[in-house]
Amino acid sequence: MNSKIRARPVGANSFATRVWDESPPTIPATGENSFARTRFGHALRRRFLLDPSVRFLNHGSYGATPRAVLAAQERLRRRLERQPVAFMQDFLPDALRRTAADLGDFIGARGEDLAFVENATAGINAVFQSYPWRRGDELLLSSHVYPAVRNAAHHVAAAHGVKVREARIPFPLDHPREIAEAYAAAAGSRTRLAVVDHIASPSALIFPVREIVTGLKARGIRVLVDGAHVPGMLALAVGKLGADWYVGNCHKWLFAPKGCGFLWAAADAQRGLHPTVISNRYGEGFPAEFDWCGTRDPSAWLTLGAVLDFYRGLGAKALRAYNRDLAWRAARLLAEAWQVAPPAPRNCFGAMVTLPLPGKAGGDAEAGQRLRARLWKRHRIEVPLFSIDGRLYLRLSAQVYNDPDDYKGLAAALPALLT
Ligand SMILES: Cc1ncc(COP(=O)(O)O)c(C=O)c1O
Known part of the structure; x- marks a missing residue:
């Protein structure tokens, strides 16, 4: 046992494509511990029990616990x-x-x-x-x-x-x-x-x-x-x-x-x-x-x-910055693909960002649940949808085990399910 036990419109340029070709940021070598030179993204997924066949874009609902913590x-x-x-x-x-x-x-x-x-x-x-x-x-x-x-x-x-x-x-x-x-x-x-x-x-x-x-x-x-x-x-x-x-x-x-x-x-x-x-x-x-x-x-x-x-070992500041940056970059990618606008400026969001669905996309909570289930069953993409003022929004999460590739499939999969 641990001895302490105590522990928005989107520009017409090709922004999304550009940022997507960059490699994900690395954790600065703070020397805090052995994680310090580890890349965030899929390299960290093995530290969790998450099913690698699932694009898990919903850390927000229930979190995910690392093997070491379990x-x-x-x-x-x-x-x-x-x-x-x-x-x-x-x-x-x-x-x-x-x-x-x-x-x-x-x-x-x-x-x-x-x-x-x-x-x-x-x-x-x-x-x-x-x-x-x-x-x-x-x-x-x-x-x-x-x-x-x-x-x-x-x-x-x-x-x-x-x-x-x-x-x-x-x-x-x-x-x-x-x-x-x-x-x-x-x-x-x-x-x-x-x-x-x-x-x-x-x-x-x-x-x-x-x-x-x-x-x-x-x-x-x-x-x-x-x-x-x-x-x-x-x-x-x-x-x-x-x-x-x-x-x-x-x-x-x-x-x-x-x-x-x-x-x-x-x-x-x-x-x-x-x-x-x-x-x-x-x-x-x-x-x-x-x-x-x-x-x-x-x-x-x-x-x-x-x-x-575990959290400090990843570098707390770098972790928060990676998640926030990845969530916004993912939102920009999807917003450009779907020709929609993020509903608020960047400083209103952290490691989760909401986006309206393309088209009219009105709907109640049940419609959101049905769409979530279809994305999961047909594409193995886990992402929640919420009805706000009668309009459906998708809520993206970004966590250290996610990387830009995780969001690309969603850009193509969702519009096909709406037709
Ligand atoms: C803003 C907010 N409050 C409360 C809760 C309830 O959390 P819990 O189910 O852990 O009690 C949630 C769950 O997602 C939430 O998003």
Whole structure:
């Protein structure tokens, strides 16, 4: 076991063709470790269990975990099973706190302000269910909110006589400030709590979080940031955003095993914050109550030491730059092939970019799912489609195991499926 255990229109030129003939960037030789001279792209795919016959363009939905991280998790599970009582009672409590401190170092937070949760959904439900709602209060979401978060909001709203509002995000858009303006316009005098997507699921837009948070807080509104896609995709300084709560997933862009999320709470937003499952440590406060929610497999969290070793070993900055650059270059290639325009400028996107489908391409979520299934069955291309304001968009992901070749087949395959 790891001894630390704690871890848009497209120009008429032939831009796409040109960039595609360049070789993918290499990791600068930082000397951080043995990965330092490794090329990103297919050379790294063997470090994952991913089926090499699939063009996997959807890292965003569930992530993909490296073999080395899965091996570290397996070692932890074996240790647990050798002496379950000693593991759960003597080792786990401190190990979780040390791991929280390590994660805190990575995301710019204090370990004592961090609790582990299985996923972003669990963290968001905890905040919604802990908030002292009063009849007539309003809960503000964005129109690009993740469906589970919308459902959780309506569930808690129905129980407390609360109204759910949505800030209508303009899409396509020309500037990220339009997103902040949408939040400012939708917030009202009864808005108590707002959920701000840091990276929105269907559109992949990076919201100008700090600007939105500052505006909402100035009006006395508590803010929960949904950063499900952020750890590993963007550099993060949670403590500096000015939010009350922040939820993130480590199992998407940070390569952790599935079930590895966190909930950060500002010091003055911890009182009264309980997990959705009340258990033995009820009354001990945050984050202790979250550290034990009944018997469960804690190995995904405890593997974070190995996760951070893997991520940093690739060169964190270079990895983020490669993914962001590849996602945009792939989007430009497809946009040129399909004669469509990316729906927002480059600075609105990270390692995921959305593109409208060619032609009219109207459609609902089910139409998107049918198209996804056809791409997968006929072409072995895995890529998600989302319906936004009645139009279908495809969401590309780029991760270190992808290279430009992965996106070329999609350029030809998709239009044929639309006719
Ligand atoms: C913005 C956003 N929030 C929340 C979630 C939920 O993540 P999880 O299923 O890990 O709870 C997702 C999942 O993709 C997401 O994109």
